Amino acid sequence: MVEKNEEVGVSRRNFLSGTGKLIAGTAIASSVLAGQTDKAEAYPFKNGFKYTKLDPKEVGRITYENYFKRWCASSVVAGFAELLQKKVGGEWKTFPIDAMRWAHGGLAGWGALCGTLSGAGTIIGLCTNDTDVAEAMVNDLAFYYSYTEMPSYKPAKPIKAEIKNMTMSSTPICHISVGRWMKAEGSAFLDAARAERCARVAANVAMEACKMLNDHADGKFVAKHKLLFNVAANGITSQNNCMDCHGKDVPSADTYATLEK
């Protein structure tokens, strides 16, 4: 079981005028709207992809080393699947590690969702057998990704380059996350340093997911963050740092008027 949503009670208008109760990284959740929405069913399900506790450091190392031939999404999948093939076997033996490779570069280079999250989410989904638990873990992972300075992972021996900076992305979006780091580092996208950074971020994400899955295996996983439910605040699926992307052109909330009736 994971924590249930609770009302926070901040309107998008309050947020935009600066009078809301928000701080970056705070989950906004609401149950007051529960009666109005069609909540997808959350339920247990079964599959043949079993999990056994893994060493996060080993998962991180394999992920890091795989990045340079597999890129972000598949390298995270590899960090788990290569070990689970040996330690669990079963369906992992034929699991196609590169089936999610298209998620690299924020969806085949479109710069949208960071592929490390698609890769980790795939593993989490396969290993949890509970839609509620998987969603809670992915939500926690999105918070970790967005509000932690990364990469903190340090390889025993850097494969491509030494790098200096860690940055906070404030978003799970690929090109913003990468761009903020590039600006801090003074690095171009095609520099070896940028590849090194993304490889280390992939390791960080894989290690964090591994810790959650290990806790779940021990029956002690507890979600750190409530699910975002920014429909209450913004009238739509979203984060709460609208101006980070939209500058002064945050779209009008006029069309969301029925929420405030």
Added chain:
Amino acid sequence: MVEKNEEVGVSRRNFLSGTGKLIAGTAIASSVLAGQTDKAEAYPFKNGFKYTKLDPKEVGRITYENYFKRWCASSVVAGFAELLQKKVGGEWKTFPIDAMRWAHGGLAGWGALCGTLSGAGTIIGLCTNDTDVAEAMVNDLAFYYSYTEMPSYKPAKPIKAEIKNMTMSSTPICHISVGRWMKAEGSAFLDAARAERCARVAANVAMEACKMLNDHADGKFVAKHKLLFNVAANGITSQNNCMDCHGKDVPSADTYATLEK
């Protein structure tokens, strides 16, 4: 095999000053930079998830009907997996349809990547056995999603509501895609109409993916679009409609200077 990248030769500066050769939806690609980057290996791989040609209309119907209990990502997976369980069997029999449910709402409600693309990408990855082909299909699907007026899918009998509008998202990002439609329709996020819209979009995406996989099964899949490679234009993974999100605050390209050396 899929088409190879070609140089287009437009700089981000030209694009932003309006003198570039870009139009929305045009793929920007470059091979001139190939020597500078670490291209992940593209290769064939094997797995037990076999594909057989399916009726796109049937895939669309199942996807549409599943949306209201499974939401976007899992409903697209269900559109394929429910049929493949019957027609192919094998590993599909135990495939956990809801393992990717966390991708709904643009990643557990974060509003990032539309879950229909994560769901369809998962199926494409499992069914193609070739990282190059899967990436080309997902890229084509991202173009379809972004630059087609949707939803065009019409159910025999609407489950939640009649809806009037189709809109072009110009992005694979969930909250922008949904927001543009909501504005056109005058609908709030929690209205039945919005759920109906996303269910129909899921059906459209699943049907388009099904057509590609059917072509691939016949050995005649050809990518319609070149891979985005906006590092040449923007110095980073991205689309080319920067100002849609960033307004006048498009981040400086100063840090990308080494690309222009």
